[in-house]
Amino acid sequence: MRVSVDRDRCCSSGMCVMNVPEVFDQDDRDSLVRLRQTSFRPDQFAELRLAAQLCPGGAITVAEEETAAIDD
Numbered sequence: 001m002r003v004s005v006d007r008d009r010c011c012s013s014g015m016c017v018m019n020v021p022e023v024f025d026q027d028d029r030d031s032l033v034r035l036r037q038t039s040f041r042p043d044q045f046a047e048l049r050l051a052a053q054l055c056p057g058g059a060i061t062v063a064e065e066e067t068a069a070i071d072d
């Protein structure tokens with residue numbers, strides 16, 4: 001899974017930080033979102049998807065990793 005945040009869309013609600021504090025943080029200078037991690041455990045996937053759904057600014061994007069292998 002890949003997670004990205006768009007600071008231009010973040011409205012500093014802090015919802016993601018309250019729900020998944022080990023992954024999301026707010027910058028001390030401008031209160032905009034920042035990521036604490038760049039790789040994620042499978043047990044975090046559900047809460048990351050929920051954080052993206054609940055973000056009022058639509059600033060969190062969750063992309064499922066491609067898992068299919070290419071056969072010759």
Ligand code: SF4
Nearest residue numbers: 010011013014016055
């Ligand atoms: S929930 Fe969305 S708008 Fe709120 S701080 Fe996190 S990224 Fe920003």
